Amino acid sequence: ELVFPSLSYRTGPYAANGIPFADGYADYFTLLNERDGGIGGEPIRMIECETGYNTEKGVECYESTKGEGALVYQPLSTGITYQLIPKATADGIPVHSMGYGRTSAKDGSVFKNIFNYPANYWDGASVAVKHLLDVNSGSLEGKKIALVYHNSAYGKEPIRTLEELSKKHGFELSLLPVDHPGQEQKSQWLQIRREKPDNVIMYGWGVMNQVAIQEAANIRYPMDQFMGIWWSGSENDVRPAGEKANGYKALTFHNVGDDFPVFDDIQKYVVGTGKAAGAGDQIGTALYNRGLYAAMLAAEAAKTAQGIHNTKAITPAQMRDGMEALEITEAKMTDLGLPGFGPEFSVSCENHGGNGLVAVSQWDAAADSWSLITGYEQSDQDVLTPLIAEDASAFAAESGITPGC
Amino acid sequence: MKDQADGYVTADGRQIGPVVMEMKNITLRFGGVEAIKDISLDIREGEIRAIIGPNGAGKSSMLNVISGFYVPQDGEVWYKGSRRAAMKPFQVAQQGIARTFQNIALFEGMSVLDNVMTGRLTHMETGLFWQSLWKGKAEREETANREVAEKIIDFLEIQAIRKTPVSRLSYGLKKRVELARALAAEPSILLLDEPMAGMNVEEKEDMSRFILDVNDEFGTTIVLIEHDMGVVMDLSDRVVVMDYGKKIGDGTPHEVRNNQDVIDAYLGVAHDD
Amino acid sequence: MLYRESGDFSSSYAEDSQTFPIKFDRYRYYFVMFIAIAVIPFLINDYWVNSLFLPFLIYAIAAIGLNILVGYCGQVSLGTGGFMAVGAYACYKLMTSFPDVSMLVHVLLSGLVTAAVGVLFGLPSLRIKGFYLAVATLAAQFFLVWLFNRVPWFYNYSASGQISAPERTFFGINITGANTQAWATYLFCLMFVIFSAYVARNLTRGSVGRKWMAIRDMDIAAEIIGVNPLRAKLTAFAISSFFIGISGALFFAIYLGAVEVGEVFGIQKSFLVLFMIIIGGLGSIFGSFAGAAFLVLLPVVLKIVGVDWLGWPTDIVAHLQLVIVGGLIIVFLIAEPHGLAQLWRVAKEKLRLWPFPH
Amino acid sequence: MLDATPTPDAQVETLLEVNNIEVIYNSVILVLKGVSLKVPKGGITALLGGNGAGKTTTLKAVSNLLHSERGEVTKGSIKYRNEPVHSSDPAEMVKRGVVQVMEGRHCFEHLTIEENLLTGAYTRSDGKAAIARDLEMVYDYFPRLRERRKSQAGYTSGGEQQMCAIGRALMSRPETILLDEPSMGLAPQLVEQIFEIVKSVNENEGVTFLLAEQNTNVALRFAHYGYILESGRVVMDGPAADLRENQDVKEFYLGMSDEGRKSFRDVRSYRRRKRWLS
Amino acid sequence: MPEQLAFALEVTANGLMAGVLYALVALGFVLIYKASGIFNYAQGVMALFAALTLAGIIDGQVPFSHLINAVLGTDVHHFGWHVPAFLAILLTMVVMIALAYAVQRLVFRHLVGQEPIILFMATIGLAYFLEGVGDLMWGSDIKSMDVGLPQGINAWIDETTFEAFGYGFFIDNLDIVASIIAALLVIGLVMFAQYTKQGRAMRAVADDHQAALSVGVSLNFIWILVWSLAGFVALVAGIMWGTKSGVQFSLSLIALKALPVLMLGGFTSIPGAIVGGLIIGVGEKLFEFLIGAPFLGGATENWFAYMLALIFLVFRPQGLFGEKIIERV
Numbered sequence A: 001e002l003v004f005p006s007l008s009y010r011t012g013p014y015a016a017n018g019i020p021f022a023d024g025y026a027d028y029f030t031l032l033n034e035r036d037g038g039i040g041g042e043p044i045r046m047i048e049c050e051t052g053y054n055t056e057k058g059v060e061c062y063e064s065t066k067g068e069g070a071l072v073y074q075p076l077s078t079g080i081t082y083q084l085i086p087k088a089t090a091d092g093i094p095v096h097s098m099g100y101g102r103t104s105a106k107d108g109s110v111f112k113n114i115f116n117y118p119a120n121y122w123d124g125a126s127v128a129v130k131h132l133l134d135v136n137s138g139s140l141e142g143k144k145i146a147l148v149y150h151n152s153a154y155g156k157e158p159i160r161t162l163e164e165l166s167k168k169h170g171f172e173l174s175l176l177p178v179d180h181p182g183q184e185q186k187s188q189w190l191q192i193r194r195e196k197p198d199n200v201i202m203y204g205w206g207v208m209n210q211v212a213i214q215e216a217a218n219i220r221y222p223m224d225q226f227m228g229i230w231w232s233g234s235e236n237d238v239r240p241a242g243e244k245a246n247g248y249k250a251l252t253f254h255n256v257g258d259d260f261p262v263f264d265d266i267q268k269y270v271v272g273t274g275k276a277a278g279a280g281d282q283i284g285t286a287l288y289n290r291g292l293y294a295a296m297l298a299a300e301a302a303k304t305a306q307g308i309h310n311t312k313a314i315t316p317a318q319m320r321d322g323m324e325a326l327e328i329t330e331a332k333m334t335d336l337g338l339p340g341f342g343p344e345f346s347v348s349c350e351n352h353g354g355n356g357l358v359a360v361s362q363w364d365a366a367a368d369s370w371s372l373i374t375g376y377e378q379s380d381q382d383v384l385t386p387l388i389a390e391d392a393s394a395f396a397a398e399s400g401i402t403p404g405c
Numbered sequence B: 001m002k003d004q005a006d007g008y009v010t011a012d013g014r015q016i017g018p019v020v021m022e023m024k025n026i027t028l029r030f031g032g033v034e035a036i037k038d039i040s041l042d043i044r045e046g047e048i049r050a051i052i053g054p055n056g057a058g059k060s061s062m063l064n065v066i067s068g069f070y071v072p073q074d075g076e077v078w079y080k081g082s083r084r085a086a087m088k089p090f091q092v093a094q095q096g097i098a099r100t101f102q103n104i105a106l107f108e109g110m111s112v113l114d115n116v117m118t119g120r121l122t123h124m125e126t127g128l129f130w131q132s133l134w135k136g137k138a139e140r141e142e143t144a145n146r147e148v149a150e151k152i153i154d155f156l157e158i159q160a161i162r163k164t165p166v167s168r169l170s171y172g173l174k175k176r177v178e179l180a181r182a183l184a185a186e187p188s189i190l191l192l193d194e195p196m197a198g199m200n201v202e203e204k205e206d207m208s209r210f211i212l213d214v215n216d217e218f219g220t221t222i223v224l225i226e227h228d229m230g231v232v233m234d235l236s237d238r239v240v241v242m243d244y245g246k247k248i249g250d251g252t253p254h255e256v257r258n259n260q261d262v263i264d265a266y267l268g269v270a271h272d273d
Numbered sequence C: 001m002l003y004r005e006s007g008d009f010s011s012s013y014a015e016d017s018q019t020f021p022i023k024f025d026r027y028r029y030y031f032v033m034f035i036a037i038a039v040i041p042f043l044i045n046d047y048w049v050n051s052l053f054l055p056f057l058i059y060a061i062a063a064i065g066l067n068i069l070v071g072y073c074g075q076v077s078l079g080t081g082g083f084m085a086v087g088a089y090a091c092y093k094l095m096t097s098f099p100d101v102s103m104l105v106h107v108l109l110s111g112l113v114t115a116a117v118g119v120l121f122g123l124p125s126l127r128i129k130g131f132y133l134a135v136a137t138l139a140a141q142f143f144l145v146w147l148f149n150r151v152p153w154f155y156n157y158s159a160s161g162q163i164s165a166p167e168r169t170f171f172g173i174n175i176t177g178a179n180t181q182a183w184a185t186y187l188f189c190l191m192f193v194i195f196s197a198y199v200a201r202n203l204t205r206g207s208v209g210r211k212w213m214a215i216r217d218m219d220i221a222a223e224i225i226g227v228n229p230l231r232a233k234l235t236a237f238a239i240s241s242f243f244i245g246i247s248g249a250l251f252f253a254i255y256l257g258a259v260e261v262g263e264v265f266g267i268q269k270s271f272l273v274l275f276m277i278i279i280g281g282l283g284s285i286f287g288s289f290a291g292a293a294f295l296v297l298l299p300v301v302l303k304i305v306g307v308d309w310l311g312w313p314t315d316i317v318a319h320l321q322l323v324i325v326g327g328l329i330i331v332f333l334i335a336e337p338h339g340l341a342q343l344w345r346v347a348k349e350k351l352r353l354w355p356f357p358h
Numbered sequence D: 001m002l003d004a005t006p007t008p009d010a011q012v013e014t015l016l017e018v019n020n021i022e023v024i025y026n027s028v029i030l031v032l033k034g035v036s037l038k039v040p041k042g043g044i045t046a047l048l049g050g051n052g053a054g055k056t057t058t059l060k061a062v063s064n065l066l067h068s069e070r071g072e073v074t075k076g077s078i079k080y081r082n083e084p085v086h087s088s089d090p091a092e093m094v095k096r097g098v099v100q101v102m103e104g105r106h107c108f109e110h111l112t113i114e115e116n117l118l119t120g121a122y123t124r125s126d127g128k129a130a131i132a133r134d135l136e137m138v139y140d141y142f143p144r145l146r147e148r149r150k151s152q153a154g155y156t157s158g159g160e161q162q163m164c165a166i167g168r169a170l171m172s173r174p175e176t177i178l179l180d181e182p183s184m185g186l187a188p189q190l191v192e193q194i195f196e197i198v199k200s201v202n203e204n205e206g207v208t209f210l211l212a213e214q215n216t217n218v219a220l221r222f223a224h225y226g227y228i229l230e231s232g233r234v235v236m237d238g239p240a241a242d243l244r245e246n247q248d249v250k251e252f253y254l255g256m257s258d259e260g261r262k263s264f265r266d267v268r269s270y271r272r273r274k275r276w277l278s
Numbered sequence E: 001m002p003e004q005l006a007f008a009l010e011v012t013a014n015g016l017m018a019g020v021l022y023a024l025v026a027l028g029f030v031l032i033y034k035a036s037g038i039f040n041y042a043q044g045v046m047a048l049f050a051a052l053t054l055a056g057i058i059d060g061q062v063p064f065s066h067l068i069n070a071v072l073g074t075d076v077h078h079f080g081w082h083v084p085a086f087l088a089i090l091l092t093m094v095v096m097i098a099l100a101y102a103v104q105r106l107v108f109r110h111l112v113g114q115e116p117i118i119l120f121m122a123t124i125g126l127a128y129f130l131e132g133v134g135d136l137m138w139g140s141d142i143k144s145m146d147v148g149l150p151q152g153i154n155a156w157i158d159e160t161t162f163e164a165f166g167y168g169f170f171i172d173n174l175d176i177v178a179s180i181i182a183a184l185l186v187i188g189l190v191m192f193a194q195y196t197k198q199g200r201a202m203r204a205v206a207d208d209h210q211a212a213l214s215v216g217v218s219l220n221f222i223w224i225l226v227w228s229l230a231g232f233v234a235l236v237a238g239i240m241w242g243t244k245s246g247v248q249f250s251l252s253l254i255a256l257k258a259l260p261v262l263m264l265g266g267f268t269s270i271p272g273a274i275v276g277g278l279i280i281g282v283g284e285k286l287f288e289f290l291i292g293a294p295f296l297g298g299a300t301e302n303w304f305a306y307m308l309a310l311i312f313l314v315f316r317p318q319g320l321f322g323e324k325i326i327e328r329v
Ligand SMILES: Nc1ncnc2c1ncn2[C@@H]1O[C@H](COP(=O)(O)OP(=O)(O)OP(=O)(O)O)[C@@H](O)[C@H]1O
Pocket: B030, B033, B034, B035, B053, B054, B055, B056, B057, B058, B059, B060, B061, B062, B102, D155, D156, D157, D158, D159, D160, D185, D187, E328
């Protein structure tokens, strides 16, 4: 039996985002159980635990599930991830903070049990700038870019990176924090209206996203110059603005839509058998796909672990090895019925963060769907690598870890 | 005989001292309402001084001026021979002036005992640190003051309700507890605002007894507002009569009772007995 | 008769003013202490400690602190989250600046720092009263959170803005960081709980406590009988914040280990602790424990019943949980408006009369 | 000053009947231990007794205000016009014509005196003019209130508030008024005056009164019938005139002994109180 | 510099508009506080609940579908019809009145005469309860609120100001609608409170439950009335804020924006809510514009609103228009 806890949040302020992710995560495991009888023949047991996006409940969830033989945690909240970094390391259970959490966890020589492949916040910022470079024929000299961010640890993540990049590419960066929860953003958007930045990048979360897109529409800010990180890129964020959100861009590290063979299987084995986690109406949404993708990566890592250790019922430590040896190739994904669903990447002891490949998607309001408008592009490693090394070694020093592989 | 500055001895042998507190030309206004108009009065040590007058005459306001809660627009308060500077009510209390209130102002959330103990607060001074340890200094002080409080509780015959929360008491018992709280402060001047409202004769007799005893035993000066003429006439040494904020009479009960202004404004008819 | 009060006579005032004048109560209390100190540490594991005992103990300290301010002194405060954050950040700065000093000192100092901040934000209470004050303390809440988020010095310029507790020991035993033993963190917190309850109990039964209660019940009358309102209110703010600071420090260093200020010490925390003391009983130390237990345990129990036993979907359980907690609060209130502590007291009164109805 | 009114004749209908009620506060504190009384229509009935005897509690049981104090009538019955009123709420009682003047004034502090009085007319539906007329009537009874009509009740003196509370009750044009210590805090001539008002309202408008009063002297002078309560039980009752002549009542409630009224100063020795019970 | 001035003016104008939106929420608090002395913590959740219900009805959602499906194993979600906005608003109002009735019957009737803090506590319970019920009933996904209110920049103001200042002001149409509605609400409610017998009774109840009962004011009726009114105000606020940000849990947090407004305007004053809202709106926006963003790193609005209110309170402890706190002995 392979135990995968799912720390979901189907209640609270972020429920709307938590539900599709949790559904996708659950449905993929159900699919594996129904279709393949688990992973490598070993059945999967998924334990769902409601966190409400609340750190304390997250701790409770972790403590109550870890004894069940949990293989990997997907904490789904920056706060909970930070909790778990030391705890899970001490307990020898790997954590996969996919596209969130502590960016420098990419440095596997320091964060032995923490993985954040395939991309992190800094990759996001870098690829966003790269995309802008592409759109502006290679130069951002003299351009103005505004960052609208959730005034919390998460929102502040990209600032360092963007500052470095602004030095490198010569654009002017202005910072516009939005306080939680972000229902009232008049000040920020009036400022944008005055300063007329050429582009706006957003690191938002929850209601802040909807309001920002709405306000951008209200001041008639061109949507195609407005780009959000992947947590600002779900259907929930754009739909309340209706038509006016058309053209809004968001970064992503996995594909969108339900036009993949695996979804036929999901319909057949999961929805059809009445075992779908939710109402079934979330399938193919951005966050559902992200949940599914996370489950897929976990399953693949488990497979890899089974291969390495030659056992079906793997332990968390073995799972960790599997994650560290994970390699996602196009061939593999096609096999799984997910051709082109995510970037190709590989994980190693030094690099727990994949290759930093990120794509840009765009919202088509008329079609009510996202579509990828670029391929997966790699972030600017020249800039990011030293930043990550710096932060990781600071952490190592602070907590007395000797880095090494 | 009453003009002797150093005091005199009453008919029943009590020693009345010199003037301890003097209000000089007090005027108090609330917006348009002039509650007290240029009133002067003095209070002698050890006497029972009554203030009477029709409703809304400004009696309670006068007590409030004495206890520092209202600051008069005009006039001076002299206490123990020197002019009292502007003062917060708690500083007045610390000088040894305690009072009861017309609209009961007990601490409803506390027991009777605790209420009486609050009267002792001006006598307790152990610092936070020692109190947080309790054993030792704090406990000793508590016990010492508890003894005083218990004495007063016995005195006022409220032992039975000692641990009852005040909110559960009937009106009359609350009045008594309030008196206990004021007495517990062992004040040199005690201000009583209608202490006997809502009591029957028997209870008024008891109350009078307590007041007289306090006055006798501790030599406490008492300022008393009361509408029961019998009580006022029997207890007080001197009476001030107020009407519409003005002083219309001041003197012994006998003098006041026969003052025509007072009869017109307040008593209605010359009191029979 | 199950509960006897008669037969216990005090022969001295000191005896009468002890915490548990009734023998039966006293023995039960010793029994609880014994279990807490000498039995539980041997039984618990990580789950029990991290999901129940630590939050319960730490919230109990915060609740005691807030109860002093709200329950005893009547100054309604919604700044608890902010003050806990002060404690947490003070502790973090102290831990990282003086790694060799004992955690005990750090936690106590964090309390003192918080007390100072509390006094500062307590100043307006002289003028502002009731719910107005409650809302005014939100200014402290929002400002403090903003400040800790804004000024990098507080989080030692770390890239993420989070603070993480480095490993520290107490008498050579790890009590912070990842490698702690369940019993060690439990006992460390328990020590502060006992300390807080003891101090709070002593303060509230003496003259300071009476001053607070007088101010609470009728501040004008209190002032006229000789209570200096400024002093009384500010001491309440100071003592209350001291405990809240301690709880904040423990919350961060022992319980969570890593904290993001806006999320952990946000406005929700202020409300949560306030709810605890109202449910538990204002003006009661026991109530602080009862309220903390109620709001920490109930969700966990409901979750265990709903999800683990009945196997319902987690979200339905979570929603039902809100409905049930809300419903229970109302039911308790109607049964006894003055909180669990009062419910307990009335139950005792009834027991005393038992088997007669009254 | 002899105004003893004749006792109403026996045939007069009983308006309010309290039958052996027991009241418990907070589910534990037993306060009334079986109180029965009858209030005849058009009469003035006085409820006498020392502090804590249960007068207020009895009145509140009748007006159903007990619930909001967590008190409960657990035994016995209360009938008004022969209908049980035990479970109606206070507003319903007012509609039936029973209004209580609460002890301790309870004015609406933030409302002006005039607004206080008008709130008293809340249940009435006989038009603005009638209400205005009654307002004038109240002002005529209490000229002091007219002077202070625009002041917030919270800022008026204790006596003024007492007048306001009584005036407010009159404004509802009740059939029965439960008066709890109306004389408390009023100057002597006002006490007389209030009772004169009670009397005239009683005689001219036929309003029935049940009053709890500590000022036994006055109360017995104006009332027709009296009950004496002690520790939650009725210990004596009878026509007011009889009670006034009763030796015990004289001594303990009227403060008179055989030698006539004695001075408060002369009550030197502590006496054990006279108790009918215990 | 005139450009800076124009910006400041624009910020001020938008502050005023934001203030109106805060005031809409604050009004609900004021109503209930005025009529019962209850500080209604659940007001924000009521707005959420009203908005959820409205959105659910418009959408033809089956209430409690999630629960039903989980328990009965069915698969119902929608009735398959769409209710016109106007009718849906009426239906929602019926729900809110039913809620008011239930709240009165089941909760506050049993708590007459209790201290304010206890009543406050009861509203906390209510908030939890409603939040749970709202989620169970309508699900916790984000719903868009479309009752046909205009949104986006007002072109006329943009052009006019452009001609006048050389800089077109941004004013949101939704805000203009909100202002008109708020103005109507305030006028209506002030008339109600000041000139009707119920209005006076309401204030009497707030002063003293017992005394109000004793003169025959039916607390039941007054409270149901007031909670219904507050429910209506919550619905209006829910529509406005829901249109802005979609209907979702966070809607309940707008209560936090209303509190400083309430405090500044005075808990008992209906006009105070509006004036307080305007002051807070302008104050926080201007502070952010002039000081917060340039010097303090931004995001100062939340705490500044409270600080501003706090400073006002130090001078007027009852808020700008609140009833004076009577201090007498
Ligand atoms: N704080 C205040 N604000 C406004 N007016 C006040 C205030 N305090 C007292 N007054 C007014 O001053 C006058 C005197 O009031 P005070 O309470 O002193 O009367 P009193 O003599 O004690 O009357 P009573 O015998 O009825 O208690 C009254 O008309 C009262 O309304």
